[in-house]
Amino acid sequence: xxxxxxxxxxxxxxxxxxxxxxxxxxxxxxxxxxxxxxxxxxxxxxxxxxxxxxxxxxxxxxxxxxxxxxxxxxxxxxxxxxxxxxxxxxxxxxxxxxxxxxxxxxxxxxxxxxx
Amino acid sequence: xxxxxxxxxxxxxxxxxxxxxxxxxxxxxxxxxxxxxxxxxxxxxxxxxxxxxxxxxxxxxxxxxxxxxxxxxxxxxxxxxxxxxxxxxxxxxxxxxxxxxxxxxxxxxxxx
Numbered sequence: 001x002x003x004x005x006x007x008x009x010x011x012x013x014x015x016x017x018x019x020x021x022x023x024x025x026x027x028x029x030x031x032x033x034x035x036x037x038x039x040x041x042x043x044x045x046x047x048x049x050x051x052x053x054x055x056x057x058x059x060x061x062x063x064x065x066x067x068x069x070x071x072x073x074x075x076x077x078x079x080x081x082x083x084x085x086x087x088x089x090x091x092x093x094x095x096x097x098x099x100x101x102x103x104x105x106x107x108x109x110x111x112x113x114x115x
Numbered sequence: 116x117x118x119x120x121x122x123x124x125x126x127x128x129x130x131x132x133x134x135x136x137x138x139x140x141x142x143x144x145x146x147x148x149x150x151x152x153x154x155x156x157x158x159x160x161x162x163x164x165x166x167x168x169x170x171x172x173x174x175x176x177x178x179x180x181x182x183x184x185x186x187x188x189x190x191x192x193x194x195x196x197x198x199x200x201x202x203x204x205x206x207x208x209x210x211x212x213x214x215x216x217x218x219x220x221x222x223x224x225x226x227x
Contacts, residue, residue, distance in 0.1 A: 033214065043159070043205065043217040056214065091159065093215075102147040102166065102209050108158040 002026045004107035006092050012113045013082055021077045021110045023092030030097040032075045033104060034067065036060065037089045046090075049075065082114045117142045117208045121218035129226045134193040136221045138180075138206030141187065148189040149207040149215070150180055159205065165189060176200070201225045 005024045013019050025032050034046040047057040049067050066078045075094075079086055089111050093104040122137040140146055148165040163174025170182040180191045189206060206218040 031212075035215070042219045043207075043215070045214040045216070048214055089158075099211070101212050103164075104209070104215060106151075106159045106161075111156070 002105075004092055004094055004105050006090075006107040006110050008110060009108065010111045010113070012115065015084060015114055016081050019079050019082055019112060021079075021090050021092075021112070023075045023077070023094075023107055024073055025075055025092065025094030026096070026105055027073070028096060029094035029105075031055075031095045031101060031104075032067075032069070033093040033095075034077045035091040035093065035106075037091065037109075038085075039088070043091065046077075079112075082112075084114050087112055087114045117146060117210060117213070117216045119206050119208050119216055119218035121204075121206050121221050123221050124219065125222045125224065127224040127226060128196045130198055131195050134178075134191070134196045134200065134223065136191040136204050136206075136223065138189045138191065138218060139187050140189060140206075140208045142208055142210060144210050146208045146210055148180075148182060149209075150174065150178070150189075150191050151205045151207065152176075153203045153205065153220075155202075162191070162204075196223075196225045198225050198227065 007022045032049040035043050037043045047061045048055045064080050068076050089109045091109045092107040095104045118141045120139045150162040151159040163172045165182045173179045178193045203220045203222045205220045207215045209215045
């Protein structure tokens with residue numbers, strides 16, 4: 001069964017550094033998402049991406065965040081200058097569009113630790 | 116907009132006892148509902164989903180959930196808890212072409 005993959009599984013970075021989290025969505029999917037889960041809290045929506053542009057973003061997704069689909073397979077989340085409060089598990093998800101667009105497939109997550 | 120409320124941040128049951136995890140949703144349009152399980156330091160594993168077909172949905176590991184529109188609920192049940200069921204469970208709601216809204220989670224503890 002096709003699945004969403006994410007790399008790295010764990011990233012440790014120093015405050016102020018830039019990080020790029022990578023995701024490979026399911027190959028024929030059209031909609032892409034990033035979610036965040038701070039330790040001990042619920043999963044929160046960050047951003048959705050369709051047709052090479054952001055379709056929706058939350059208030060968390062400020063100017064420090066950006067997303068990109070640099071080629072036909074990868075979907076990346078960049079944090080320009082990390083803060084301690086960016087430490088969280090980041091989940092990528094994708095969906096196929098059409099009448100089954102409610103089915104989002106989640107990746108295993110990248111745990112980001114900012115020190 | 117949609118939202119999910121999970122009643123009880125912690126639930127404790129004895130091994131072999133009934134598991135009942137509560138989820139109530141709010142949605143102005145027909146929702147799609149999901150339950151996920153998360154083990155410590157791991158990702159989200161889909162347990163089951165309601166997609167407007169049968170209201171009683173069976174999932175993996177013996178879990179099931181019933182969609183009750185009149186009660187705006189989608190409670191998760193399992194007849195007999197196993198030690199391996201100890202984890203955190205998240206209910207989520209979405210609609211077509213929309214993001215997921217997750218509940219705050221319920222940590223299930225299973226006592227021997």
